[in-house]
Amino acid sequence: MNIQTTRRICQIFFFVLFMWFCVVTTLGEQWWQLRGWPVNWIIQLDPLVGLATLLSTRTVYAGLLWGLLTIVLTIILGRFFCGWICPFGTIHQFVGFLANRKKSTAKKIIDNQYHSFQSIKYWILIFLLTVSALEVAIDIILLPSTYPLLFGILVLGLLTFVVYIAVRQTSMNPKKTGLMALVLVGVWLLLSFLFNGHETSVASLQIGLLDPIPLVYRSINLLILPLMDQTSLSLSTTPRVYDGIWLMAAVFLSAVLLNLAVPRFFCRFICPTGALFGLCSRFALWRIGKTKNDCTDCRLCEKNCEGACSPTSQIRITECVLCMNCLNECRHHLMTYQTATSASGEIVSPDFSRRQFLTSAVSGAAVIPMLRIGGYLGDNWDPALIRPPGALSEEEFLSRCIKCGQCMRICPTNVIHPAGIEGGLEGLWTPVLNFRIGTSGCQINCIACGNLCPTAAIRPLSLNERLGKNRYAEQGPIKIGTAFVDRGRCLPWAMDRPCIVCQENCPVSPKAIQTHVVFNTIDTGAKLIVAKGDPVYIEFQETIPNMNRFATGDYYAVILLQDQHPRRIIDTWERGFRIADAHPFESPPLPGTRVDIRIRLQRPYVDLQHCIGCGVCEHECPVPGKRAIRVTADNESRTREHALLLKR
Amino acid sequence: MIPNPNSDELNRRQFLNRFAKAGISISAACAAGFWFYDAKGPAASINKRSEIVQFDFSIEGLGQKMSIVQGEDRAATLRMALKLLGGIETFIKKGDRVLLKVNAAFATPAMLSATTHPEIITEMARLCLKAGAASVVVTDNPINDPASCFTLTGIAEAARKAGAKVILPRDDLFVTMTAKDAKLIQNWPVLYKPFADINKVIGMAPLKDHHRSGASMTMKNWYGLLGGRRNIFHQDIHGIIMELAKMVKPTFVVLDATTTMMTNGPTGGSLSDLKNTHTMIVSTDQVAADAFGASLLGRSLDQLPFIGKAEAAGLGTADYQKLNPVTGSTSTKSSSEQP
Numbered sequence: 001m002n003i004q005t006t007r008r009i010c011q012i013f014f015f016v017l018f019m020w021f022c023v024v025t026t027l028g029e030q031w032w033q034l035r036g037w038p039v040n041w042i043i044q045l046d047p048l049v050g051l052a053t054l055l056s057t058r059t060v061y062a063g064l065l066w067g068l069l070t071i072v073l074t075i076i077l078g079r080f081f082c083g084w085i086c087p088f089g090t091i092h093q094f095v096g097f098l099a100n101r102k103k104s105t106a107k108k109i110i111d112n113q114y115h116s117f118q119s120i121k122y123w124i125l126i127f128l129l130t131v132s133a134l135e136v137a138i139d140i141i142l143l144p145s146t147y148p149l150l151f152g153i154l155v156l157g158l159l160t161f162v163v164y165i166a167v168r169q170t171s172m173n174p175k176k177t178g179l180m181a182l183v184l185v186g187v188w189l190l191l192s193f194l195f196n197g198h199e200t201s202v203a204s205l206q207i208g209l210l211d212p213i214p215l216v217y218r219s220i221n222l223l224i225l226p227l228m229d230q231t232s233l234s235l236s237t238t239p240r241v242y243d244g245i246w247l248m249a250a251v252f253l254s255a256v257l258l259n260l261a262v263p264r265f266f267c268r269f270i271c272p273t274g275a276l277f278g279l280c281s282r283f284a285l286w287r288i289g290k291t292k293n294d295c296t297d298c299r300l301c302e303k304n305c306e307g308a309c310s311p312t313s314q315i316r317i318t319e320c321v322l323c324m325n326c327l328n329e330c331r332h333h334l335m336t337y338q339t340a341t342s343a344s345g346e347i348v349s350p351d352f353s354r355r356q357f358l359t360s361a362v363s364g365a366a367v368i369p370m371l372r373i374g375g376y377l378g379d380n381w382d383p384a385l386i387r388p389p390g391a392l393s394e395e396e397f398l399s400r401c402i403k404c405g406q407c408m409r410i411c412p413t414n415v416i417h418p419a420g421i422e423g424g425l426e427g428l429w430t431p432v433l434n435f436r437i438g439t440s441g442c443q444i445n446c447i448a449c450g451n452l453c454p455t456a457a458i459r460p461l462s463l464n465e466r467l468g469k470n471r472y473a474e475q476g477p478i479k480i481g482t483a484f485v486d487r488g489r490c491l492p493w494a495m496d497r498p499c500i501v502c503q504e505n506c507p508v509s510p511k512a513i514q515t516h517v518v519f520n521t522i523d524t525g526a527k528l529i530v531a532k533g534d535p536v537y538i539e540f541q542e543t544i545p546n547m548n549r550f551a552t553g554d555y556y557a558v559i560l561l562q563d564q565h566p567r568r569i570i571d572t573w574e575r576g577f578r579i580a581d582a583h584p585f586e587s588p589p590l591p592g593t594r595v596d597i598r599i600r601l602q603r604p605y606v607d608l609q610h611c612i613g614c615g616v617c618e619h620e621c622p623v624p625g626k627r628a629i630r631v632t633a634d635n636e637s638r639t640r641e642h643a644l645l646l647k648r
Numbered sequence: 649m650i651p652n653p654n655s656d657e658l659n660r661r662q663f664l665n666r667f668a669k670a671g672i673s674i675s676a677a678c679a680a681g682f683w684f685y686d687a688k689g690p691a692a693s694i695n696k697r698s699e700i701v702q703f704d705f706s707i708e709g710l711g712q713k714m715s716i717v718q719g720e721d722r723a724a725t726l727r728m729a730l731k732l733l734g735g736i737e738t739f740i741k742k743g744d745r746v747l748l749k750v751n752a753a754f755a756t757p758a759m760l761s762a763t764t765h766p767e768i769i770t771e772m773a774r775l776c777l778k779a780g781a782a783s784v785v786v787t788d789n790p791i792n793d794p795a796s797c798f799t800l801t802g803i804a805e806a807a808r809k810a811g812a813k814v815i816l817p818r819d820d821l822f823v824t825m826t827a828k829d830a831k832l833i834q835n836w837p838v839l840y841k842p843f844a845d846i847n848k849v850i851g852m853a854p855l856k857d858h859h860r861s862g863a864s865m866t867m868k869n870w871y872g873l874l875g876g877r878r879n880i881f882h883q884d885i886h887g888i889i890m891e892l893a894k895m896v897k898p899t900f901v902v903l904d905a906t907t908t909m910m911t912n913g914p915t916g917g918s919l920s921d922l923k924n925t926h927t928m929i930v931s932t933d934q935v936a937a938d939a940f941g942a943s944l945l946g947r948s949l950d951q952l953p954f955i956g957k958a959e960a961a962g963l964g965t966a967d968y969q970k971l972n973p974v975t976g977s978t979s980t981k982s983s984s985e986q987p
């Protein structure tokens with residue numbers, strides 16, 4: 001079996017495995033549903049997720065340690081992940097193959113030429129990593145004021161270095177280096193006293209925008225699988241919907257369709273993970289190369305070159321995705337995967353100057369503080385941004401969320417949706433709850449999202465913690481927001497119609513929705529004057545239009561000037577009604593007495609002490625458009641600043 | 649193909665070189681991975697325990713003292729009130745670093761009496777510095793825009809005139825903390841950093857009507873140390889005033905009742921809300937000072953539950969007569985001292 005076939009089998013295996021992970025992320029009892037599969041495994045294998053969260057949180061959360069395996073193997077083997085494992089890469093390779101298979105060999109060789117724009121992915125990588133490293137950078141800047149001793153040691157080290165190069169007379173200019181060291185120390189000292197810790201300087205994680213693994217996870221889970229819901233292969237009872245999916249769809253489609261122009265367009269020009277692998281493959285022990293420099297220069301080895309890494313001439317190790325196609329294409333068997341470097345020489349560094357590096361790094365460091373001038377992390381937070389239960393406080397959340405969409409996929413009620421820009425641009429595609437859609441509110445006994453979240457942006461809660469039971473009794477249940485009754489839209493409040501669907505469905509005990517009972521007089525369009533009556537029956541002097549509408553059980557009668565206590569009407573005629581035998585009038589109403597018919601209304605109000613913001617009330621509210629009870633993130637437990645009620 | 653021995657040698661060296669570098673990279677990556685490994689994940693942000701604090705600037709052994717002086721001229725009544733308690737030297741020693749917690753809540757002119765009057769700030773700062781204080785700072789976290797408040801009330805100018813420094817409540821001066829034995833002030837941002845190297849604190853409050861609590865006096869004045877969306881505490885106003893008084897034990901307090909805001913508090917806004925009551929109170933017992941203030945406002949103690957709560961918490965004496973307040977007057981030359 002040749003190496004290409006092996007590679008294809010490997011790619012198919014991992015692609016099928018990935019699709020399987022997507023499929024089984026479904027709640028249910030079937031064999032193909034949630035059964036403890038490690039559905040995050042491919043995300044965890046992605047070392048960019050691990051590295052970026054390491055920078056932004058200074059931790060490697062649980063399963064993300066798998067990324068280390070990929071890094072180690074990449075250092076030894078080169079970019080094997082791109083060519084052999086990455087499901088997004090497999091999609092690109094396959095689409096590229098379909099699109100370009102009829103092209104002439106010459107055209108294919110041109111398409112697979114190295115292009116200087118391939119260095120763009122390094123710009124992207126450096127930009128995204130500096131965004132995540134913001135906090136670390138500020139810690140380093142603050143070093144002179146926080147750890148003066150360490151700073152002193154560093155300055156001393158720098159001085160020693162300058163003295164060393166002066167004494168040893170190396171190629172470096174000691175004067176110039178000394179001056180630069182002095183400027184560096186001066187600027188460092190100055191900055192350390194200028195900065196003070198502020199929420200705008202908390203790291204943000206944005207790798208998820210372009211990291212291929214979160215990208216392919218969310219594209220398949222939130223875009224492709226919901227499309228399947230419209231076929232007989234549907235995975236869910238109710239077709240899944242995802243608010244604001246258009247942008248994800250646009251990104252996914254563009255990435256896939258660009259293969260028609262250039263094969264593996266995304267991998268070559270955009271992919272930050274590929275760029276990271278490129279940097280790691282510098283010292284790879286085995287590498288693609290020619291065994292002999294002089295060849296016929298037929299360039300057939302470049303015909304199907306996936307990485308566009310110029311194997312004919314000096315091979316660019318950072319671009320080679322180990323597709324191994326060149327090995328078979330070469331008629332003279334000059335191409336090989338070996339420990340020696342290519343006989344034609346190789347280029348081990350990306351085409352990326354120091355100036356470009358600095359440009360990306362500085363823009364990456366500046367962009368988040370700039371965005372945060374909008375104040376979204378402070379007083380200008382959007383109360384519509386309801387995060388799943390267990391979500392960390394917003395700034396910590398943003399330093400962990402990779403926008404992979406796993407929480408949105410697993411949410412059994414489909415209430416978790418990719419955010420637009422309500423939380424600021426940096427919150428794009430992070431999870432936000434929308435109770436108008438989905439199959440119910442956030443289920444009180446569900447802790448799926450936090451236990452699936454690969455980076456703990458949503459903490460893994462226990463059911464006890466979510467519900468505030470046992471050792472969590474004192475802190476109470478996790479609140480994600482609070483429901484507010486809109487009295488101008490609520491049927492019992494504004495329209496004198498009985499309803500209280502919200503109270504009925506409130507899942508907490510005691511209920512967080514309570515009611516004020518009122519009896520409102522109905523305008524019947526006629527004077528209700530008693531002609532004759534007994535303790536449970538009244539007949540009017542005239543016919544009342546539509547009298548039967550008062551027989552629903554919600555209407556009550558009051559004999560004016562006699563007994564203010566309303567009695568429930570249980571039956572009506574066109575000229576009279578009967579009340580329940582159990583509560584007769586105190587004395588039979590006299591002829592000529594006036595009667596009021598009143599409707600009994602239970603007007604809901606929210607007990608903020610008990611409301612957890614689950615949104616079941618909002619979901620069930622019969623006012624179809626803008627609901628008459630709506631949840632906002634006020635009083636969410638993840639942020640003390642959003643508290644609305646005092647602890648009692 | 650005949651293998652070239654030189655090229656083989658070169659390849660071997662290159663490979664060993666790469667091998668070493670790859671080895672170092674792998675070890676570094678593994679070391680970092682395991683060093684930062686976190687199997688448990690983050691704790692809930694809200695459950696992170698904050699430091700428990702108490703601001704105790706009272707002078708041991710001084711006991712509860714109070715003086716009440718009648719007169720129109722604020723500087724004169726303040727001087728006399730202090731003199732009746734043994735002079736500023738009783739409280740402020742050489743080298744002390746003093747903080748004046750004023751009420752700068754609103755960006756209104758001093759004549760509306762919604763804020764601590766600039767005259768007593770100048771006088772107090774001057775007296776402290778004269779007694780040898782190393783520094784005097786003036787701070788508050790007002791309700792209206794801080795810079796406007798300190799400017800329009802004249803407090804900033806008053807402080808500058810006397811050589812005191814105004815500290816505006818910048819975000820980075822707040823520290824999230826929990827007050828000792830507090831139910832309400834838990835994990836809450838408090839204007840803490842200005843107190844970092846202070847050893848004497850003087851609370852200086854005007855006497856005002858207050859719609860929610862009944863009266864804004866010396867204990868309510870500490871509300872200005874709270875940051876964040878502190879107005880949620882209005883759901884339990886008497887509880888929070890008591891907790892604030894428990895959190896801050898000042899060196900002494902000054903209650904300026906030269907002009908009292910009788911109605912429409914705490915903002916006032918019209919001269920018709922004001923009444924001349926021509927009284928200056930200095931006390932080491934904030935409960936007693938407030939209880940006396942209540943009488944000038946015409947409020948009974950049961951209209952102001954925070955006083956009773958503070959007394960029950962052992963923070964002072966609501967029956968201010970028990971303190972045998974020393975009284976005086978600046979209008980007649982002979983000050984009548986307590987027998």
